[in-house]
Amino acid sequence: MITGSAVELLxxxxxxxxxxxxxxxxxxxxxxxxxxxxxxxxxxxxxxxxFGDLRAGLGHLNRARRLAxxxxxxxxxxxxxxxxxxxxxxxxxxxxxxQALTRACELATGATLPRVLFRRAYVMWVLGRHQxxxxxxxxxxxxLRRGEDTIWLARALTLRGTLYLALGSVxxxxxxxxxxxxxxxxxxxxxxxxxAVVNRGVAAFRSGDLPAALHHLEQAERTLAELGTPSYVxxxxxxxxxxxxxLARDALREADAGAERMDRLGGPASRRAELVLTAARAALAFxxxxxxxxxxxxxxxxxxxxxxxxxxxHARLTLATARHATPRPEAPxxxxxxxxxEAPxxxxxxxxxxxxxxxxxxxxxEAPASREATVHSEEPGSPEPAxxxxxPASREPVRHPRxxxxxxxxxxxxxxxxxxxxxxxPDAPRAWLLAGRTAAAAxxxxxxxxxxxxxxRARHRGxxxxxxxxxxxxxxxxGMAGREAGVLAACRRGLDLLDEHxxxxxxxxxxxxxxxxxxxxxxxxxxxxxxxxxxxxxxxxRWRASALSVPPARPPEDPLLMRDLTAFREISGRVEEARSAxxxxxxxxxxxxxxxxxxxxxxxxxxxxxxxxxxxxxxGLAREVLRELxxxxxxxxxxxxxxxxxxxxGGGRVRAYPAGxxxxxxxxxxxANAALRRLAYGAPAAGLERAARRLEAELLGEAAAHLGSxxxxxxxPGHLHDVPWALLPSLRERVLSVxxxxxxWLRAARIPPPDGPVVLVRGPGLGGGGAExxxxxxxxxxxxxxxxxxxxxxxxxxxxxxxxxxxxxAHGSFRADSPMFSxxxxxDGPLTVHDVERLSRAPYRIILSSCDSGxxxxxxxxxxxxxxxxxxxxxxxxxxxxxxPVHDEAVVPxxxxxxxxLRAGLGxxxxxxxxxxxxxxxxxxxxxxxxxSAIGAA
Numbered sequence: 001m002i003t004g005s006a007v008e009l010l011x012x013x014x015x016x017x018x019x020x021x022x023x024x025x026x027x028x029x030x031x032x033x034x035x036x037x038x039x040x041x042x043x044x045x046x047x048x049x050x051f052g053d054l055r056a057g058l059g060h061l062n063r064a065r066r067l068a069x070x071x072x073x074x075x076x077x078x079x080x081x082x083x084x085x086x087x088x089x090x091x092x093x094x095x096x097x098x099q100a101l102t103r104a105c106e107l108a109t110g111a112t113l114p115r116v117l118f119r120r121a122y123v124m125w126v127l128g129r130h131q132x133x134x135x136x137x138x139x140x141x142x143x144l145r146r147g148e149d150t151i152w153l154a155r156a157l158t159l160r161g162t163l164y165l166a167l168g169s170v171x172x173x174x175x176x177x178x179x180x181x182x183x184x185x186x187x188x189x190x191x192x193x194x195x196a197v198v199n200r201g202v203a204a205f206r207s208g209d210l211p212a213a214l215h216h217l218e219q220a221e222r223t224l225a226e227l228g229t230p231s232y233v234x235x236x237x238x239x240x241x242x243x244x245x246x247l248a249r250d251a252l253r254e255a256d257a258g259a260e261r262m263d264r265l266g267g268p269a270s271r272r273a274e275l276v277l278t279a280a281r282a283a284l285a286f287x288x289x290x291x292x293x294x295x296x297x298x299x300x301x302x303x304x305x306x307x308x309x310x311x312x313x314h315a316r317l318t319l320a321t322a323r324h325a326t327p328r329p330e331a332p333x334x335x336x337x338x339x340x341x342e343a344p345x346x347x348x349x350x351x352x353x354x355x356x357x358x359x360x361x362x363x364x365x366e367a368p369a370s371r372e373a374t375v376h377s378e379e380p381g382s383p384e385p386a387x388x389x390x391x392p393a394s395r396e397p398v399r400h401p402r403x404x405x406x407x408x409x410x411x412x413x414x415x416x417x418x419x420x421x422x423x424x425x426p427d428a429p430r431a432w433l434l435a436g437r438t439a440a441a442a443x444x445x446x447x448x449x450x451x452x453x454x455x456x457r458a459r460h461r462g463x464x465x466x467x468x469x470x471x472x473x474x475x476x477x478x479g480m481a482g483r484e485a486g487v488l489a490a491c492r493r494g495l496d497l498l499d500e501h502x503x504x505x506x507x508x509x510x511x512x513x514x515x516x517x518x519x520x521x522x523x524x525x526x527x528x529x530x531x532x533x534x535x536x537x538x539x540x541x542r543w544r545a546s547a548l549s550v551p552p553a554r555p556p557e558d559p560l561l562m563r564d565l566t567a568f569r570e571i572s573g574r575v576e577e578a579r580s581a582x583x584x585x586x587x588x589x590x591x592x593x594x595x596x597x598x599x600x601x602x603x604x605x606x607x608x609x610x611x612x613x614x615x616x617x618x619x620g621l622a623r624e625v626l627r628e629l630x631x632x633x634x635x636x637x638x639x640x641x642x643x644x645x646x647x648x649x650g651g652g653r654v655r656a657y658p659a660g661x662x663x664x665x666x667x668x669x670x671x672a673n674a675a676l677r678r679l680a681y682g683a684p685a686a687g688l689e690r691a692a693r694r695l696e697a698e699l700l701g702e703a704a705a706h707l708g709s710x711x712x713x714x715x716x717p718g719h720l721h722d723v724p725w726a727l728l729p730s731l732r733e734r735v736l737s738v739x740x741x742x743x744x745w746l747r748a749a750r751i752p753p754p755d756g757p758v759v760l761v762r763g764p765g766l767g768g769g770g771a772e773x774x775x776x777x778x779x780x781x782x783x784x785x786x787x788x789x790x791x792x793x794x795x796x797x798x799x800x801x802x803x804x805x806x807x808x809x810a811h812g813s814f815r816a817d818s819p820m821f822s823x824x825x826x827x828d829g830p831l832t833v834h835d836v837e838r839l840s841r842a843p844y845r846i847i848l849s850s851c852d853s854g855x856x857x858x859x860x861x862x863x864x865x866x867x868x869x870x871x872x873x874x875x876x877x878x879x880x881x882x883x884x885p886v887h888d889e890a891v892v893p894x895x896x897x898x899x900x901x902l903r904a905g906l907g908x909x910x911x912x913x914x915x916x917x918x919x920x921x922x923x924x925x926x927x928x929x930x931x932x933s934a935i936g937a938a
Contacts, residue, residue, distance in 0.1 A: 006036035009043045011151055014192050017229060021047045035076060038067035042080050049087055058087050078107035082119040089123045097123055114143035118156050125163055133163050151192070154183035158196050165203050166571060173203050194223035198234060205241055211832065213241045232262060232271040239278045248285035255279035273302035273311065280318050284325070292322035313419045317431050320413045324438055406442035413438045414451060421454075429458035429469045436473065445480075452477050459493070468494050468518070475524050484528045491525040494518065495542055518543040526640050533654040534622045537647050537742070540638045541621055544718075544741045571595060622654055625742050628749055633707060636715040636742055637699065644717075646703035649742075650710070659701030662719065668695040669723045673884050676724055679927035680887045688727075696728040704730045711735035711909065713937070715742050722883040726916065726930045733917075737878075737909040737934040744872055748937035751877040753844050756804040761796055762787035763810025763826050763850075766888050770809035772849070772895040779899065792828040793835055805902070806843035807895070812850035812867075822867055824850060833870045842874035845908060845938055847898065848881040849891050868935050878908035878938030882931045890928040894919060909934035 006027060013020035024043040027036060041064035048057030061084045068077040081104035088097035101120040108116040117140035124133035137160050144153040161176030177200045184193035201216030217238045224231040235258030242251035255278045262272045280295035296319035303312035417431035425431075432455035439448035452473045459470025471494030478486030498518045522543040529535035571591050625634060626649060633650035637659070644659035659665075672695050675688045696704055699720070712734055714725055725731055725738060739745035758780045762770035770787070777785045784799050791810070800806040811825045823830030836842070848867070868879050880898065897918040901911025916929035 006032065006039040009039055011189065013043050013046050014151075014189055016227065017047055017191065034067045034070035035073060038064045038071060038076055038080060040064075041067065042083055045087070046083060054087070054091060058084070058091065061087055074107045075109065075112045078104045078112050078116055081107070082116040085123060086119055089126050094127065111147050111149060114140035114147070114149070114156075115152050118144075118152060118159065121156075121163075122159055125159065125166070130163050130166050134160065137163070150183050151187055151189055154180045154187070154189070154192065154196070157183070158199055161203070162199060170203065174200070177203060190223060190227055191229060194220045194227070194229075197223070198237065201237060201241075205237070210241055214238065217241065232258065232275070235261070235275060236271065236278070239275070239282070243278070243282060243285065248282045251282035251285075252279050252288075252291070255282060269302065270306055270308070273299055273306065273308075276302065277311070277315050277318065280315070280322070284318065284322050287325075289322050289326040293319060293326070296322055309419070310423050310425065313416060313423060313425065314427065316412070316416045317420065317427060317434070320409065320416055320431075320438070321434060323409055324413070324434060324441075406438065407444075410435065410438040410442040410444060410447070414447070417451065417454070426463045426466045429455045429462070429466045429473070433469050433473050436476065449477065449480060452480075459490075464497055464500065468498050468521075470494075471497065472521055475521060479524060487528050488525055491521040491539075492542075494521045498543075523640065526638065530640060530645075533647055533656040536638060536645070536656065537625075537636060537649070537654055538621050540636060540647070541741055541743050544715075544743075621743065622649070625649055625746055626652055626654070628746055629713075632711045632713060634713040634715065634742060634745070635700070635703060635707070637717055637720065639717045644699065644701065646700055648703050648706060650708075655706070657701055657703035657706065659703065660698030662717070665695070665698040665720055665723075668698050669720060671695075672724055672727055673722065676727075676884050676927050676931050679923050680885050680890075680931070682887075682924070684923075692727045692729055695723070696730060699723065699728070700730070707731075707734075709734070711737075713742075713745050714738050715740070715745070724883065724930050725933055732930075733913070735907075735910045735913050737936060739936060740869065740872070745937050748872065748877040751844065751875060751938070753877070753938070754802060754804050754841075756802045756844065757799075758783040759796075759799045759803045759806045759843070760785045760787075761791050761800075761806070761808040761810065761826075763791055763808070763824065765811060765825065766809060770849075771889075772892045772899075773807070773809055775896060776807060776899055779903065789827050791826050793826050793831040796826060796831060797835060797839060800843050800846075801839050802841045803843045805845045805847070807847040807849070807899070809849045809895075812848070824848075824867075833867050836867065836870045837874070839874050842871045842876040844876065845878040845902070846871060846876055846880075847895065848879065849886075849895050850882070872936065877936050879935040880908050880912055880932055881935065883933060884931045886928050886931050887924060890924050893925070894929055894932070907934075907938055908936070 009020050009024055009027070012023070020043055024040040024047075027040040032040065041060045045057045045060030045064060048054070048060060061080060064080045065077060065084060068080045081100045085097045085100035085104065088094075088100060101116070101123060104116045105113070105120065117136045121133040121136035121140065124130070124136065137156055141153065141156050141160070144156055157176045157180040161173040161180065164170075164173040164176065177196060180196045181193065181200075184190075184196055187193075197216050197220040201213045201220065204210070204212035204216060217234050221231045221234045221238075224234065235254065239251045239255050239258070242248070242254060255275045258275045259272050259279075262275075276295050277299035280292045280299055283289075283292035283295060296315055300312055300315035300319060303309075303315055413431065413435040417428060417435045420428040420431045432451050436448045436451035436455060439445075439451055455473035456470050456477060458466045459474055460467070462470075471490050475487050475490035475494065478484075478490055495518050498521075522539060525539045525542070526536060529539055575589055629650055631650075633648060636647045636649070638645045638647060639662050642662050644662060644665060646657045646659050648655045648657060668691060672688070672691045675691060678684070679688075699716075700707075707730060712731065714731075714736065716723060716738065718740075721738070721740070725736055737745075739748070760773050760776055760780070760783050762773040762785075773785065773787060777783055786795060786799060796808070800808075808824060810831075813823050813825070813830070823832045825831075868881060871879060894915050897915035898908075898911050901914050902908070904911075906914070912932060912934045916926075919925040919929050
């Protein structure tokens with residue numbers, strides 16, 4: 001028997017959806033009057049819209065409207081019309097949506113009016129008419145406050161925060177999200193509260209704060225699990241964040257686990273298929289091609305069965321990409337089993353919100369983030385649009401060309417490209433580029449040229465990542481025609497565009513990841529200019545460590561730029577969402593183009609004002625480096641087609657010398673590091689000297705005989721940054737520093753030393769107890785010392801911000817799978833690289849006496865991530881850190897001698913050289929000294 005008013009069912013559907021559905025059906029079984037029957041059908045319609053069948057939901061809502069009219073209640077009809085308007089907009093029926101909401105506003109009075117205004121504001125947000133949405137909320141929120149309508153006020157604040165986020169006002173958005181959560185705490189609307197937390201995660205993701213995004217999504221998932229409500233929206237968002245953070249293996253596990261939960265608890269087949277495709281992309285991101293192929297095939301079959309041609313075509317693109325990337329194995333590999341990943345063979349009638357390919361670290365293989373934000377007018381789940389009425393049903397078979405059948409793969413890639421072109425996907429140029437590559441691999445030169453020409457047409461229009469693909473295709477075409485000047489011009493334009501695109505991305509991982517899209521452009525140019533050392537240096541620097549010159553994702557000095565960057569990321573995601581659903585939203589596209597122009601103009605203005613260093617021209621970099629070097633030498637190691645070449649700069653010249661291979665150098669570096677690790681743990685390491693000589697031959701080749709005796713700056717390629725450089729015989733007694741790029745060294749050399757404090761930090765659990773810290777405290781006198789429980793992450797960040805010298809004795813953990821989550825272990829837990837990015841100005845010099853603290857991981861080509869890589873663009877000019885584990889007690893005399901040199905006025909490289917020479921002459925101390933490097937210029 002139903003107790004209480006039927007109207008109580010409406011808030012219940014957002015607090016305990018399953019209970020509301022059961023009670024609504026029970027109410028209908030009791031032959032209610034028109035008013036209560038209208039409420040029951042409205043509740044069922046909302047539930048179907050969010051968790052079931054959108055078309056069925058619209059049927060119930062139309063029935064609820066007819067019954068509301070019969071009841072004679074204008075307020076009842078207005079409320080149902082507003083709900084119906086939301087359903088229409090998610091079904092792609094924009095005109096019907098606006099008509100229903102306009103009529104609802106005409107009928108509504110009293111407490112119903114602000115609720116209707118709220119729903120219309122939501123529709124304006126969906127349509128990209130943000131100012132109109134804010135205007136409706138400007139009227140609604142005061143009415144809701146006066147009426148003490150807590151639930152709807154919380155929803156309105158959540159929506160306003162999302163609108164602010166779309167306009168780039170991050171702080172206003174966060175304030176509204178905070179206010180909404182505080183209101184939800186006073187209600188029983190746990191589901192709405194969970195969605196508010198999801199929105200906070202989305203806001204953090206859009207603004208580039210990936211750790212906060214993961215925290216909020218995890219919190220929301222726990223709440224949804226307690227409610228027994230599907231959390232597929234959280235699953236999809238978290239996979240996006242994990243892929244952006246470079247945690248591709250974690251993203252694969254999450255996607256598979258989410259699919260398993262859907263099978264166990266129920267959930268829309270459309271979302272399950274999206275998770276399967278996400279799993280495919282995640283596997284592709286870390287090179288598990290067999291699993292990528294398995295998941296992509298499953299996703300393509302599911303999307304085809306669901307009559308979702310956009311998604312099916314993108315799944316086929318991922319499948320073709322994985323097959324093209326698959327090496328020819330001698331024996332087949334077995335993919336990780338997929339947990340019940342197939343969708344039902346019957347097409348679903350309510351596909352959920354379509355989204356294009358998610359951001360990953362697979363370089364130029366994926367599109368930018370586009371998952372729709374999850375704020376809702378009255379529903380707990382993500383809006384679920386039906387397929388566009390004009391979108392044709394897909395009956396295309398999923399082809400399965402074998403990896404060892406280049407002709408079949410070329411045919412499939414061309415078919416996928418043509419289909420994406422037909423669908424208007426911004427990924428079509430990428431697909432034509434793949435088609436050109438596969439055709440070339442199959443020996444079909446004519447077809448390859450035609451496909452590349454189609455890809456090249458995108459270089460003047462569309463999203464930035466598609467235009468970069470277009471310039472790459474143009475460069476390949478010029479190369480096929482033997483036009484070297486055309487190759488260089490296309491490469492230059494593509495890399496310029498990539499720099500602009502990188503500036504719109506909030507997270508360091510994503511900025512570094514897009515570097516892979518420039519890797520081939522730079523390589524093509526390097527091949528053309530390989531016989532000209534100065535030009536080769538310029539092109540090597542053109543894309544090396546470019547992400548290190550981009551400010552981290554924190555409020556910059558220019559608030560207008562921050563606003564536009566955030567708004568651009570939000571709008572871009574929603575444009576892709578609309579495209580994938582087959583809907584044209586010209587308002588959003590116009591706003592996207594406006595913001596892109598505004599960001600470009602603002603960045604150019606910042607460069608002119610001196611806020612951001614302009615990039616030197618092709619010949620300018622060599623001149624500037626040679627001028628700054630003075631008597632010093634700089635050796636940049638360049639990789640072209642797997643071979644190493646050393647560009648030796650100094651004395652007004654740039655000379656090129658051949659060296660070994662990248663594979664050989666990496667193998668020898670691994671042997672040398674293994675030997676140093678054994679020595680650190682007290683084990684013998686025979687053959688270390690032979691390994692050092694072999695390593696030098698591979699890395700420096702003929703250049704070793706021409707280094708002279710002057711101080712040397714080494715600029716290795718990204719995959720060789722963990723080399724123990726001081727181990728090399730010709731470098732062992734030399735003043736030696738390392739830098740990610742010549743441009744990074746140039747910037748560091750020009751940083752003026754601040755008049756800041758000295759900060760000494762001693763973390764917990766050190767084998768030697770961080771014994772150098774008390775001694776150094778006595779020598780420096782006025783230094784700030786943090787130890788014995790005071791060395792917390794927040795306190796350390798506060799004290800080292802703007803310091804002249806920071807010494808941190810703490811254990812470190814390096815995350816090769818996601819370097820930005822590498823950390824130093826302090827009294828209250830880890831201090832991650834993400835935390836370090838919050839510094840206003842990093843220490844001018846920093847000494848990290850912990851294990852692995854100097855390691856940097858290459859991402860997306862030659863971009864580097866890690867603690868040292870995060871410090872350099874924030875104002876650190878000199879770093880001393882290790883690239884291998886070190887013995888805690890043996891570190892102490894090295895650190896004391898190093899600081900003696902710094903206090904005497906030496907730079908970090910010279911002080912480190914002298915400190916090594918002052919160590920006891922035994923294998924353990926020698927290995928400890930060789931494990932540390934000076935990074936930077938100070």
